[in-house]
Amino acid sequence: SNTEIFASDAKIDKAFKFNGTSEYVNCNQNFQTTFRSAFSISGWIKPTDGKPAVNEKIFGTHDDTGNNDRVYIQVTTTGKIRCRYEQDGTPATFTTDSAFTDGATDWAHFVINVNSTEISAYVNAVSSGTPSSMAAITMGSYANTYNAALGAVNDTGVIDEHYAGI
Numbered sequence: 001s002n003t004e005i006f007a008s009d010a011k012i013d014k015a016f017k018f019n020g021t022s023e024y025v026n027c028n029q030n031f032q033t034t035f036r037s038a039f040s041i042s043g044w045i046k047p048t049d050g051k052p053a054v055n056e057k058i059f060g061t062h063d064d065t066g067n068n069d070r071v072y073i074q075v076t077t078t079g080k081i082r083c084r085y086e087q088d089g090t091p092a093t094f095t096t097d098s099a100f101t102d103g104a105t106d107w108a109h110f111v112i113n114v115n116s117t118e119i120s121a122y123v124n125a126v127s128s129g130t131p132s133s134m135a136a137i138t139m140g141s142y143a144n145t146y147n148a149a150l151g152a153v154n155d156t157g158v159i160d161e162h163y164a165g166i
Helices: none
Strands: 006-009 014-019 039-045 056-063 069-075 081-087 090-095 108-114 118-123 153-155 158-160
Touching: 039 056, 069 108, 081 108, 081 118, 090 118
Parallel strands: 056 153
Antiparallel strands: 006 014, 039 108, 056 069, 069 081, 081 090, 108 118, 153 158
16 A cells, blocks of 8 residues: 655655555554544654645545544645544644744654644744644544544545655
């Protein structure tokens, strides 16, 4: 289910390099149990363009077969990092302050923290943006059976919104 991914020099050792159109990694895990309680996701990224023409998913999974549960992280067209957590159609979306400038290809380290009260984030070890409330969401009821993708989003079995960069 994966296309070819090339190893590239990275911040530390080697990393995946995604072309933005077809390459991704199937995580072979839906993380359903993980996403039912507090969790953090972090990583180093180096986008091909800090303000891409379309939003590009760094990581994601979405189950639209009835419960509409999803988790994704993306680089937005405005150079920000966005995380969305949705359970039973009720979303909480967090967007960082600007992380990249147009055309930027610098490395950035992000940490997304999700718990039962809020979503917050750090970019390059600095708190970024205003935390988003999770008050209307019951994390313990999260139910998504689709494997997550790295470098794209698994949208109910369709791999979409690919990321371009390392």
